[in-house]
Amino acid sequence: MATTVATHTIDELVVRLGPALGGRIRRAEPLAQYTTFRIGGPADAFVDVTTADELADAVLAARALQVPYFVLGLGANILVGDKGYRGLVIHNVARRHRFLPDAAKTTCELWTESGAVMQDLILEAVERGWSGLEHYIGIPSTVGGAVWQNLHFLSPAPERERTMFIAEVFERCDILSEENERKTVDADYVQFGYDDTVFHHRRDIVLTATFRLERGDPDRMNRILHENLSWRGARHPWLQVHPSAGSIFKKIEGVGAGRLIDQAGLKGFRHGGAQISPMHANIIVNRAGTATATDVRELIAIAQRAVEEKFGQRLETEIGMIGEF
Numbered sequence: 440m441a442t443t444v445a446t447h448t449i450d451e452l453v454v455r456l457g458p459a460l461g462g463r464i465r466r467a468e469p470l471a472q473y474t475t476f477r478i479g480g481p482a483d484a485f486v487d488v489t490t491a492d493e494l495a496d497a498v499l500a501a502r503a504l505q506v507p508y509f510v511l512g513l514g515a516n517i518l519v520g521d522k523g524y525r526g527l528v529i530h531n532v533a534r535r536h537r538f539l540p541d542a543a544k545t546t547c548e549l550w551t552e553s554g555a556v557m558q559d560l561i562l563e564a565v566e567r568g569w570s571g572l573e574h575y576i577g578i579p580s581t582v583g584g585a586v587w588q589n590l591h592f593l594s595p596a597p598e599r600e601r602t603m604f605i606a607e608v609f610e611r612c613d614i615l616s617e618e619n620e621r622k623t624v625d626a627d628y629v630q631f632g633y634d635d636t637v638f639h640h641r642r643d644i645v646l647t648a649t650f651r652l653e654r655g656d657p658d659r660m661n662r663i664l665h666e667n668l669s670w671r672g673a674r675h676p677w678l679q680v681h682p683s684a685g686s687i688f689k690k691i692e693g694v695g696a697g698r699l700i701d702q703a704g705l706k707g708f709r710h711g712g713a714q715i716s717p718m719h720a721n722i723i724v725n726r727a728g729t730a731t732a733t734d735v736r737e738l739i740a741i742a743q744r745a746v747e748e749k750f751g752q753r754l755e756t757e758i759g760m761i762g763e764f
């Protein structure tokens with residue numbers, strides 16, 4: 440449950456941040472449109488930040504005034520409560536980036552602000568002949584979200600023998616630390632794990648990231664794009680048709696959260712406007728935009744109870760719960 444923020448504090452925030460952010464702070468902004476679930480009530484205050492400096496300034500101002508804040512990427516891994524968010528939502532649309540090849544043009548650093556959309560960077564990298572990001576096509580994420588979660592997908596077909604992680608091409612990133620310092624950190628600091636990094640445990644903000652890419656064969660990269668999109672399209676509900684937040688529950692190594700929900704007989708089960716996807720039991724979909732956050736929360740609890748009773752396993756949610764329900 441979010442803390443209640445006095446209206447005058449939000450007013451003060453608007454006065455303090457307003458000039459720097461060109462009067463772009465909006466009040467009572469509905470959040471559903473900024474999430475892939477298409478669910479969520481209004482934010483007290485909402486701002487689009489268009490550069491890494493603006494992102495840092497907005498976070499610093501919110502911290503100084505002790506206003507709760509949330510950095511929003513594509514809203515692909517969150518469920519926002521029906522009553523919305525009490526505080527400031529900082530919508531990261533800082534998307535400047537540069538491809539910086541070495542002298543021999545065999546490798547290339549990609550420097551990018553953290554609000555850049557992975558899909559855009561992937562397509563541009565492939566077009567320029569740089570390899571390393573193409574595996575992650577079709578996964579909705581900003582660069583900030585990708586680093587935060589250590590974005591991952593299976594290695595190329597036909598083997599698909601291992602999971603590949605964005606950590607493999609990560610060089611460094613600029614952060615605004617929990618202690619309000621701006622600094623450059625490397626992979627040792629980030630501590631990449633499966634769906635985990637230091638950013639799950641510290642309130643640092645990723646401002647920019649640098650990835651190291653290599654010369655790639657255009658045919659091979661294009662093949663990977665097509666095969667990975669086909670793989671996902673055949674197994675996961677399409678976001679454009681069935682809004683969702685991807686996997687709802689954390690991976691259970693060697694078992695599969697999706698398999699347990701499936702074996703509990705819940706595939707296709709509906710609760711209000713929410714449904715356990717008939718295609719993949721670890722994904723809850725918002726049917727024709729009719730689901731509330733409460734429907735989803737209750738369906739999560741139904742799945743947890745069923746799996747616990749049948750298999751004695753506790754499913755833990757993987758998505759973030761934001762705001763008031």
Ligand SMILES: NC(=O)C1=CN([C@@H]2O[C@H](COP(=O)(O)OP(=O)(O)OC[C@H]3O[C@@H](n4cnc5c(N)ncnc54)[C@H](OP(=O)(O)O)[C@@H]3O)[C@@H](O)[C@H]2O)C=CC1
Nearest residue numbers: 511512513514515516553580581583584585588644645685
């Ligand atoms: N594999 C798949 O099929 C799918 C994967 N996903 C994953 O979900 C994520 C979606 O990303 P996105 O939509 O951009 O994020 P969201 O807007 O969904 O935000 C999710 C979390 O990311 C953290 N975050 C976002 N930007 C930053 C930043 N600049 N610095 C630090 N933390 C940040 C925040 O963590 P905090 O609250 O801790 O500050 C936030 O709670 C990706 O990691 C993607 O891998 C999503 C759907 C499907």
Ligand SMILES: C=C(O[C@H]1[C@H](O)[C@@H](CO)O[C@H](OP(=O)(O)OP(=O)(O)OC[C@H]2O[C@@H](n3ccc(=O)[nH]c3=O)[C@H](O)[C@@H]2O)[C@@H]1NC(C)=O)C(=O)O
Nearest residue numbers: 591592593685686688689690695696697698701719720721
């Ligand atoms: C979708 C996400 O990530 C995906 C990622 O895209 C893919 C490919 O790398 O691997 C994971 O899916 P997954 O389908 O393997 O995960 P689980 O839901 O645990 O399923 C495991 C296994 O259970 C079986 N399964 C799944 C669904 C179902 O209805 N029935 C079923 O039997 C399948 O064999 C499946 O492979 C990630 N999920 C998690 C929780 O780690 C996400 O993070 O939102």
